[in-house]
Amino acid sequence: MVDREELESVCKRRGFIWPSSEIYGGEAGFYDYGHLGARLKDNWEDIWKDFFLGIDDNYHMIYTPNILPYRALKASGHVDLFSDVLVHCMRCSESYRADHIVMELTGNNIEGMGAEEIEDILEKNDLRCPSCNGVFSETEDFNMMFSLNIGPTGEHKGFLRPETAQGTYMNFFREYRALRRQMPMGLATIGSAFRNEISPRQGVYRLREFLQAELQIFFVPGVHDTYYEELYDEDQKVRLLRDGEDEVKFVPVKELDELPIFYRYHLAKVYEFYHDHMELPHESIRLRELSDEEKAFYNLIHFDVEISMSSLGGWKEVGGIHYRGDYDLTKHQEESGTKMSIPIEGERVIPHVMELSFGVDRNIWALLDCGYHSKDRDWLSIPNKCAPYHVAVFPLVRKDGIIERSLDVFTELNSNFRAFWDKSGSVGKRYARMDEIGTPYCVTVDYDTLDDDTVTIRDIKSKEQIRVNISELVDVIDSLVFGEKVFNDHFSE
Amino acid sequence: MVDREELESVCKRRGFIWPSSEIYGGEAGFYDYGHLGARLKDNWEDIWKDFFLGIDDNYHMIYTPNILPYRALKASGHVDLFSDVLVHCMRCSESYRADHIVMELTGNNIEGMGAEEIEDILEKNDLRCPSCNGVFSETEDFNMMFSLNIGPTGEHKGFLRPETAQGTYMNFFREYRALRRQMPMGLATIGSAFRNEISPRQGVYRLREFLQAELQIFFVPGVHDTYYEELYDEDQKVRLLRDGEDEVKFVPVKELDELPIFYRYHLAKVYEFYHDHMELPHESIRLRELSDEEKAFYNLIHFDVEISMSSLGGWKEVGGIHYRGDYDLTKHQEESGTKMSIPIEGERVIPHVMELSFGVDRNIWALLDCGYHSKDRDWLSIPNKCAPYHVAVFPLVRKDGIIERSLDVFTELNSNFRAFWDKSGSVGKRYARMDEIGTPYCVTVDYDTLDDDTVTIRDIKSKEQIRVNISELVDVIDSLVFGEKVFNDHFSE
Numbered sequence: 001m002v003d004r005e006e007l008e009s010v011c012k013r014r015g016f017i018w019p020s021s022e023i024y025g026g027e028a029g030f031y032d033y034g035h036l037g038a039r040l041k042d043n044w045e046d047i048w049k050d051f052f053l054g055i056d057d058n059y060h061m062i063y064t065p066n067i068l069p070y071r072a073l074k075a076s077g078h079v080d081l082f083s084d085v086l087v088h089c090m091r092c093s094e095s096y097r098a099d100h101i102v103m104e105l106t107g108n109n110i111e112g113m114g115a116e117e118i119e120d121i122l123e124k125n126d127l128r129c130p131s132c133n134g135v136f137s138e139t140e141d142f143n144m145m146f147s148l149n150i151g152p153t154g155e156h157k158g159f160l161r162p163e164t165a166q167g168t169y170m171n172f173f174r175e176y177r178a179l180r181r182q183m184p185m186g187l188a189t190i191g192s193a194f195r196n197e198i199s200p201r202q203g204v205y206r207l208r209e210f211l212q213a214e215l216q217i218f219f220v221p222g223v224h225d226t227y228y229e230e231l232y233d234e235d236q237k238v239r240l241l242r243d244g245e246d247e248v249k250f251v252p253v254k255e256l257d258e259l260p261i262f263y264r265y266h267l268a269k270v271y272e273f274y275h276d277h278m279e280l281p282h283e284s285i286r287l288r289e290l291s292d293e294e295k296a297f298y299n300l301i302h303f304d305v306e307i308s309m310s311s312l313g314g315w316k317e318v319g320g321i322h323y324r325g326d327y328d329l330t331k332h333q334e335e336s337g338t339k340m341s342i343p344i345e346g347e348r349v350i351p352h353v354m355e356l357s358f359g360v361d362r363n364i365w366a367l368l369d370c371g372y373h374s375k376d377r378d379w380l381s382i383p384n385k386c387a388p389y390h391v392a393v394f395p396l397v398r399k400d401g402i403i404e405r406s407l408d409v410f411t412e413l414n415s416n417f418r419a420f421w422d423k424s425g426s427v428g429k430r431y432a433r434m435d436e437i438g439t440p441y442c443v444t445v446d447y448d449t450l451d452d453d454t455v456t457i458r459d460i461k462s463k464e465q466i467r468v469n470i471s472e473l474v475d476v477i478d479s480l481v482f483g484e485k486v487f488n489d490h491f492s493e
Numbered sequence: 494m495v496d497r498e499e500l501e502s503v504c505k506r507r508g509f510i511w512p513s514s515e516i517y518g519g520e521a522g523f524y525d526y527g528h529l530g531a532r533l534k535d536n537w538e539d540i541w542k543d544f545f546l547g548i549d550d551n552y553h554m555i556y557t558p559n560i561l562p563y564r565a566l567k568a569s570g571h572v573d574l575f576s577d578v579l580v581h582c583m584r585c586s587e588s589y590r591a592d593h594i595v596m597e598l599t600g601n602n603i604e605g606m607g608a609e610e611i612e613d614i615l616e617k618n619d620l621r622c623p624s625c626n627g628v629f630s631e632t633e634d635f636n637m638m639f640s641l642n643i644g645p646t647g648e649h650k651g652f653l654r655p656e657t658a659q660g661t662y663m664n665f666f667r668e669y670r671a672l673r674r675q676m677p678m679g680l681a682t683i684g685s686a687f688r689n690e691i692s693p694r695q696g697v698y699r700l701r702e703f704l705q706a707e708l709q710i711f712f713v714p715g716v717h718d719t720y721y722e723e724l725y726d727e728d729q730k731v732r733l734l735r736d737g738e739d740e741v742k743f744v745p746v747k748e749l750d751e752l753p754i755f756y757r758y759h760l761a762k763v764y765e766f767y768h769d770h771m772e773l774p775h776e777s778i779r780l781r782e783l784s785d786e787e788k789a790f791y792n793l794i795h796f797d798v799e800i801s802m803s804s805l806g807g808w809k810e811v812g813g814i815h816y817r818g819d820y821d822l823t824k825h826q827e828e829s830g831t832k833m834s835i836p837i838e839g840e841r842v843i844p845h846v847m848e849l850s851f852g853v854d855r856n857i858w859a860l861l862d863c864g865y866h867s868k869d870r871d872w873l874s875i876p877n878k879c880a881p882y883h884v885a886v887f888p889l890v891r892k893d894g895i896i897e898r899s900l901d902v903f904t905e906l907n908s909n910f911r912a913f914w915d916k917s918g919s920v921g922k923r924y925a926r927m928d929e930i931g932t933p934y935c936v937t938v939d940y941d942t943l944d945d946d947t948v949t950i951r952d953i954k955s956k957e958q959i960r961v962n963i964s965e966l967v968d969v970i971d972s973l974v975f976g977e978k979v980f981n982d983h984f985s986e
Contacts, residue, residue, distance in 0.1 A: 015671035020557055023663050023829040024564040027643050027651065032664060034671060035553035035680075042554070057907075057914070060528035061535065064513055065702045066559060066653075066685055067639075071517040086645050095645045146560075148639045148653075150520050150701065152579050152588045152691050158520065160641075160653075170516050171525060178508035178527060180917070187528075192559055192685070198645050208643065209558045336516040414550075421550070424673070 002372045004203060004311040010378070011368065014437055016040065017204060029200035029208030031361065036437055039388035039418070040364055045190055045213065047385055051273050052188060052215050052356065055231075058179065059186030059215065064167025066192055067150070070157040075335030076166050076328070078145060078159070085115045086142035086198055087122065091134025097198040098122070098139050104130065112293055115139040144195045160194035165355065168216045169328045172351070173340055176218075183342070183351070184219035184227060190360065204361045205312055211360035218329075218351040221260065223344055228262040238271040239282055240303070243289040250282065263301055263323055266354055270305060270321055278363075279383045284308045284370055286315065298327035305358075309369040318366050319358040326350040371438065379460060380438030384481045389439045390417040391477055394430050396446035398423060406445035409455065409470060413443070416474050417481060435460055441480060443473070459487040495865045497696060497804040503871070504861065507930055509533065510697060522693035522701030524854065529930055532881035532911070533857055538683055538706065540878055544766050545681060545708050545849065548724075551672065552679030552708065557660025559685055560643070563650040568828030569659050569821070571638060571652070578608045579635035579691055580615065584627025590691040591615070591632050597623065605786055608632040637688045653687035658848065661709045662821045665844070666833055669711075676835070676844070677712035677720060683853065697854045698805055704853035711822075711844040714753065716837055721755040731764040732775055733796070736782040743775065756794055756816055759847055763798060763814055771856075772876045777801045777863055779808065791820035798851075802862040811859050812851040819843040864931065872953060873931030877974045882932045883910040884970055887923050889939035891916060899938035902948065902963060906936070909967050910974060928953055934973060936966070952980040 012018040015034035019026045033041050053059045073079050085098035098118045099110050105127050110118065119139045121127070128134060150156040161167070168187040179185060190213045200206045219227075234254035241248045253264040267287060274285045287303045295302040305319035329350045333340040341348035371381040384390060391413055395406035403423060413419040420439065422430050427444060434442050442458045448467075449455055455473065457480075458465045464487065468476050480487060505511040508527035512519045526534050546552045566572050578591035591611045592603050598620050603611065612632045614620070621627060643649040654660070661680040672678055683706045693699045712720075727747035734741045746757040760780060767778045780796045788795040798812035822843045826833040834841035864874040877883060884906055888899035896916060906912040913932065915923050920937060927935050935951045941960075942948055948966065950973075951958045957980065961969050973980060 012667075013671065015668065018667065020660075021562050021565050021663055022667075023825065023831040024562055024568070027560075027562045027649055029643075030558045030560060032558070032660065033556040034664070034668060035555055036671075038554040038556050041556065061531040062528055063526040063531050063534065065523045065525070067520075067523060067687070067702050069514050069517055069520045072514050075517070088645075093646075142645050146641045146643075148641050149689075150522075150639075151689065152581075152635050153586075156520055167513075167525065170514055171527070174505075174511065174515075175508065175527060178506065178529075194560070196642075196644065209560050332516065338516040 001310045002369060002374060006374065007311050007368060007372055008203060010372070010436060011037070016368065016437075017364070027208070029197055029206070031204050031207060036388045037364070040367070040382075040386060041211075041360065043386045043388075044360065044364060044367070047277055047383075048190070048213050048273075048358065049188070051277055052269075053186070055269065056184065056186060058182050058184065059188060059217070060175070060179070061188050061190070062168060062171060062175070063189060063191065064164075064171065066160055066194070067148070067158050068161050068166060069150070070159070071335070072166055072170060073145065073159050073162075075331050076169075077331065078162055079143070082145060082162055083141040083143045084198060085113075085118050085139050087118075087136045087139045089129035089132060089134040090137055092129060092132040094129060094131055095198050096129075096136075100199075101130070101136075102127065115141055142196075142198060144197065146194050146196050161192075162195055163193050163357075164189045164191050164212045164214050165216060165328070165357070168214070169332055169353075172218060172329060172332075173338065176342065181342070184217055184224050186215055186217045188213070188215040190214075202312060204365045205316060207361060210362075213358045213360050215356045217266075217354040217356075219262065219354065220342075220344055220349050220351055221262065223349075225261060228265045232261055232265050233268065236268040236272070238267055239286045240267075241286050241288040241306075243291045248286050259301065260323075262354060263321075266321055266356060267303065270319065270356060274305065274307070277383065277385075278367065280307065280366075280370055287321070288315070298324055300325045307366040307370065309366055311365075311369045316362070316366075317359075318362040319356070322353075322355040322357065324353040324355055326352050328353055377432065377435060379435035381461065382438045384440050387438045387440055388418065389420040389434070389437070390441065390481045392420045392422055392430070392434045392439050392442045394421075394427055394442060394444045395423050396427060396444055400447070401450065402445055402447070405449055409443060409445055409473070412474060413477065417477060431458065441477060443477075462487060494803045495862060495867060499867065500804050500861060500865055501696060503865070503929065504530070509861065509930075510857070520701070522690055522699070524697050524700060529881045530857070533860070533875075533879060534704075534853065536879045536881075537853065537857060537860070540770055540876075541683070541706050541766075541851065542681070544770055545762075546679070548762065549677065549679060551675050551677065552681060552710070553668070553672070554681050554683070555661060555664060555668065556682060556684065557657075557664065559653055559687070560641070560651050561654050561659060562643070563652070564828070565659055565663060566638065566652050566655075568824050569662075570824065571655055572636070575638060575655055576634040576636045577691060578606075578611050578632050580611075580629045580632045582622035582625060582627040583630055585622060585625040587622060587624055588691050589622075589629075593692075594623070594629075595620065608634055635689075635691060637690065639687050639689050654685075655688055656686050656850075657682045657684050657705045657707050658709060658821070658850070661707070662825055662846075663829075665711060665822060665825075666831065669835065674835070677710055677717050679708055679710045681706070681708040683707075695805060697858050698809060700854060703855075706851045706853050708849045710759075710847040710849075712755065712847065713835075713837055713842050713844055714755065716842075718754060721758045725754055725758050726761065729761040729765065731760055732779045733760075734779050734781040734799075736784045741779050752794065753816075755847060756814075759814055759849060760796065763812065763849060767798065767800070770876065770878075771860065773800065773859075773863055780814070781808070791817055793818045800859040800863065802859055804858075804862045809855070809859075810852075811855040812849070815846075815848040815850065817846040817848055819845050821846055870925065870928060872928035874954065875931045877933050880931045880933055881911065882913040882927070882930070883934065883974045885913045885915055885923070885927045885932050885935045887914075887920055887935060887937045888916050889920060889937055893940070894943065895938055895940070898942055902936060902938055902966070905967060906970065910970060924951065934970060936970075955980060 016037035020030035020032045087098040088095045146160040150158045253268045290302045301323040304317045306315040329340040341350045393410040395402045410421040444456045456465045509530035513523035513525045580591040581588045639653040643651045746761045783795045794816040797810045799808040822833040834843045886903040888895045903914040937949045949958045
């Protein structure tokens, strides 16, 4: 249980993440990844790619630009529909997202409600500006895309993409041909997306520039069902909060009769990612079904991935599992005139899309939130594969050749793992520094090392130490970091 | 020797790279990376990180946003100085970058010349619009940054960053503290940068949105010189074109007396990257010293990395080695009021910056350009570490259990390498497809495999084949792909 202020302070001091351009006061909604945050982010992305692209040999990364031309986002519906309701205070001119201010002042969740209806609520309840008690202006729709001009004439309008997905939809047919017409086909991307939030709060949870990792899977329901049936593990359990129910249930996916198998399969895969690879406990993960009011009209089925984060006050969305039907390719076919259909059994069919969508920054924050312990000592519990450093090496003292010996050990470990060498301060202080950034193992070189070639390995979780010979050090660390080995196990071997 | 049209056609057809949002006609200066291009790009970035961050344990990645607030770019000088001279045709209204149109019409390189001087040249030579022979307008300065509004009020102006570097400068002091005041300190980043080019041409060479990989090294000359002296290999040779000279010389860096050792050291490192890791031949690489007119005023020493590319008509810049003195940190200290100096021997000193800057897209294009051969057959020669796939596996025929056997071989190889499995068409056609995308080795499973557990490995370069036992296949491929092993060598073992 960590509060936001405490976690933000550690993140800033140690080099994980902090508000961007802060020497100039910055702008709300932008964050920098420092040297540890960058490692955590890169590691998370590698694990994500390995896991989700590992599902099928025909799932691939692509990269597309942040700037999109007007027509692409007109076609996708973002030019007309991607807006929030804006209201500002007539006295102090502070801007508010209207649904958020109603939520703050009344406790009612009115997400998705239109501008006029919200205006009614503001008036009828005589709601006032929380900072100066001024009256609110009329509501207006505010498009959340950043717009810009491409080239010098002002005639070519563009936008920063509000999601990474459009690049994969627009490339569907070109990749379908380049990949020799195999289906299902998955196109994934990791990159920035931009939303000009009215007043972003909640740290890295709601950013104006953020990172998304998305996988769009193109398939034809009824035709590729057998493909998913073969992969499907019907006994895999997921924690679900169904629409209209109050309690989370932990159920095998085979019991979700009303959901198609391709959807159940992906629910299970996403759950597996969070539990087995992000190593989050079951009680911190749930897949929440959105109500018809909450979900976008083109999403036929929509569950959000939610993680319980104490720093953000409870369950927070970190990803979504969207069955979008043929909405996206149909829209792009209509607007561009480019064929998006494929031949299936003599007919032309527009493929459907399963979209697995993740907010990278939110996921990084979830790992830090769920992993940070500050009760007896400050330490971070994150998956070994995610940790900025796998192992640290300390010389016990700075004399008698111990420094040199520790550097030899470091050099060998560093060519196999992400290793860190530290000679400053007491060993206790050095352990504490590594605890705080989640380095799972610390190796200390001492006087005994000079005699018998052994070193200690200290475990972050139990604080226990074992002594191993340098000749087996790489193997032991390897099985601890990447293998199934449990610390202290090898004594009983 | 490949021409641009041919290479662009292969890139499009096979899935490397193509103009973005093309189903809507796109906008000039934006490209997508398809599934093979994405692998090539990711591999290039990994090799870049391994090499340049491998120089020192105190060199680190950080990531900062694409959107920067007005003040940051005002301080850096981009708001006032980052412009090109724009001119348009009074008849057909086509816009031109004025120095480019003078170059095109007169052959004279006037890069860096001011608006008024260029206007004189246009008038005196009576230069006309090349597409309609119309008269040119007056020249004007056109700022190349994309500007945008942050938030709903229009009062917070921002820009898309024109280079990735400012994020590292602004974070200097925070990272200096987080990294416990060790110097030299390197902050690297890979990410997008944006320049609103007047009329981008030359494919991926001049983009409006592009990728940069930059390493900024903070150090104090006179204090950290011994650090570089220890690392320095004085006999390492580089191919240099000095300012004012006509001929490239291949010289050991120790002969470059007038350059400081920290600069010579980095010249050699960059050269090593291109020759040893990108595996480009010496004759395709040169480090060109910029003249005083060409180089920015804050760069005390500036060599560009240039690669000879037939598709772009000769030597083209792919990177730069900039000694920027204390310009950047001094400017940010002045404008932000945030201290950027560090204590050195009792005094406060503002560190200097060595900047190693690379255009990722240009580097990818250089690999494709230099590696593509189309004389007798179409094949791509790129470093094994960069190749989208290390190895392909083919079943000779689709019957008698050969498919299943080849899938077993594929599965084993795929858990060790980037592997590809292909059963379609003749083996000759399958070789040809792998040749075109630079897959160095192809393994074929045939009837003999069923008898004696052997397969053939075919080498892309020589087209020769060897036969090895499946039990040693992973080791052989490993030493071929990552080791020093030369194809066919193991017969003589």
